Each structure stands twice: as C-alpha cells, then as structure tokens.
Amino acid sequence: MIVAWVPFLEPIPLHGGVWWLLIVPLVYGICVTYKAVRCESMSGFCKQSAGMAMHVLLVMAGLWLALQLLVRFVVPLL
Amino acid sequence: MNIHEDEPFNWMAGALGWLLPGLGQIWLGHKKRGVAIMGGVLSLFLGGVLLGGVDCVDRTEDRLWFVAQAGAGPIAFIVDWTNGRFVRSGELGEMVATPPSSVRREADARVSSFKGFGIPNEIGTLYCALAGLMNVVVVLDALGRCRLQDEAERAAP
Numbered sequence: 520m521i522v523a524w525v526p527f528l529e530p531i532p533l534h535g536g537v538w539w540l541l542i543v544p545l546v547y548g549i550c551v552t553y554k555a556v557r558c559e560s561m562s563g564f565c566k567q568s569a570g571m572a573m574h575v576l577l578v579m580a581g582l583w584l585a586l587q588l589l590v591r592f593v594v595p596l597l
Numbered sequence: 598m599n600i601h602e603d604e605p606f607n608w609m610a611g612a613l614g615w616l617l618p619g620l621g622q623i624w625l626g627h628k629k630r631g632v633a634i635m636g637g638v639l640s641l642f643l644g645g646v647l648l649g650g651v652d653c654v655d656r657t658e659d660r661l662w663f664v665a666q667a668g669a670g671p672i673a674f675i676v677d678w679t680n681g682r683f684v685r686s687g688e689l690g691e692m693v694a695t696p697p698s699s700v701r702r703e704a705d706a707r708v709s710s711f712k713g714f715g716i717p718n719e720i721g722t723l724y725c726a727l728a729g730l731m732n733v734v735v736v737l738d739a740l741g742r743c744r745l746q747d748e749a750e751r752a753a754p
Contacts, residue, residue: 528689530650530717538716544644545724552637552731555619556738561629 542579547572606740614739615670618732621739634735641728642669649721651680652713662722668729668736676725684709 524532547568554568555561607625614621619635622628645653654676656663666673683689690710713721 525711527646528650528684528711530652530713530715530721531648533717538720541648541720545641545720545727548637548641548644548724549727549731552634552641552735555630555633555637556735558630561633564629564633 610739614736626745645721645724649718653721665726666729668733
C-alpha cells in the first residue's frame with residue numbers, strides 16, 4: 520500500500536507492470552548530463568537534451584517493435 | 598573540451614567534480630553547465646535512492662555495483678553508511694528470517710524488514726550506478742576544461 524511506503528527507506532511500491540516506464544526519466548537524466556558536458560554553448564541545451572532523449576527512446580521503441588515482430592511472427596515460421 | 602598546453606590536467610576541478618557533481622565546472626566559471634550537470638547527476642542518484650530505497654547502495658553485498666555508484670562522489674558513501682547504520686544493522690524495522698535459498702549463508706541468517714527486493718530495488722541500483730558512471734565522464738571533462746576567462750582570451754583575435 521502506498522500509505523505504508525517510507526520514501527528513501529523502502530523501495531517504491533510499483534503495481535501493474537509499469538516499471539518499464541522508469542526508463543524515460545533515466546534516459547532524460549543521462550541525456551541532460553551528457554549534453555551539459557558536450558554542448559559547445561549552453562543556449563540550446565534544453566532543446567538538445569530533450570531531442571537526444573527523444574531519439575534514444577524512439578530507437579528503443581523501434582528495437583522493442585522489431586523484437587516483438589521477430590519473436591511473435593518470424594520465429595514461429597522457422 | 599580544451600586542454601592547456603602547459604597544464605595538461607586541472608586536478609582541482611576534477612577533485613571538486615567528484616566531491617559534488619558539476620562543482621568542477623562551476624569552479625572553472627562554467628556556472629550554467631555546472632548547474633545542469635549537478636541537476637542531471639544528482640536527480641539520477643537521488644531518484645535511484647527514492648525508487649530503490651537506501652538499500653540500493655550497498656558496498657558489502659553489491660560490491661561491483663558500488664564501484665560504479667562511487668563515481669557519484671561522497672553521496673554514494675553517505676547513502677551506503679546510512680544503509681549499514683540503519684537498515685543492515687536492523688536498527689530500523691525488525692530483523693526477519695530469510696526465505697530458503699540455494700545461496701550458501703550462515704544458519705539463522707536474518708535481514709531487516711526494510712531490505713529492498715524486486716524490480717524497484719534493481720532499477721534504483723541501476724539509476725545510482727549510471728549516475729556514478731556519468732559523473733566519471735563529468736570529472737574527466739572538468740580535468741581537461743579551461744577556465745571560462747582563458748577560453749574567452751583564446752577566442753579573442
């Protein structure tokens with residue numbers, strides 16, 4: 520139960536198989552740090568880090584889709 | 598990244614960057630960059646501790662993970678100390694018997710009821726480890742980065 524959860528002491532109670540959504544803040548945090556190091560100028564930093572995060576997430580979604588097709592449709596034909 | 602010819606590494610900036618992520622860049626005058634780095638690395642690390650609890654940073658049981666997490670600086674050691682002091686010792690919660698397992702351990706092994714298990718704990722461990730690894734990149738950047746005023750002088754004709 521969420522009421523019984525003690526933040527920072529206990530793991531967050533996740534229900535309903537939504538754990539994979541945690542990849543979004545993870546990717547965004549990595550992209551913010553990476554772009555803060557790599558950007559020549561900090562003027563377009565927010566846009567660039569959001570764009571990079573979007574690219575990474577889209578590639579991951581594409582890989583998920585490709586693997587789903589492979590496992591569900593191609594492998595049964597073999 | 599720019600490196601001085603006479604001074605190949607900026608050791609002070611590197612050390613500050615390990616003590617607090619982004620502090621090396623701030624010390625070199627790159628305030629916005631340092632604040633962005635600080636926000637990125639600390640939100641990853643603290644997000645990991647929020648998701649997995651303090652037990653996701655554990656120097657004794659997850660040694661290899663801790664090698665990566667230690668890159669985030671003293672904050673990793675503080676969380677590990679907190680874990681040992683309050684969770685592993687059983688000072689908070691109660692010590693409960695561990696379930697049967699094929700892993701060899703002492704008879705009547707007990708763990709704190711606050712010990713983290715399952716996917717949130719694993720993801721929290723991953724968040725903290727990636728924060729540590731990203732801070733290694735940040736420290737390497739701080740080691741080779743010029744002061745902002747030096748960069749401006751070089752850019753001037």
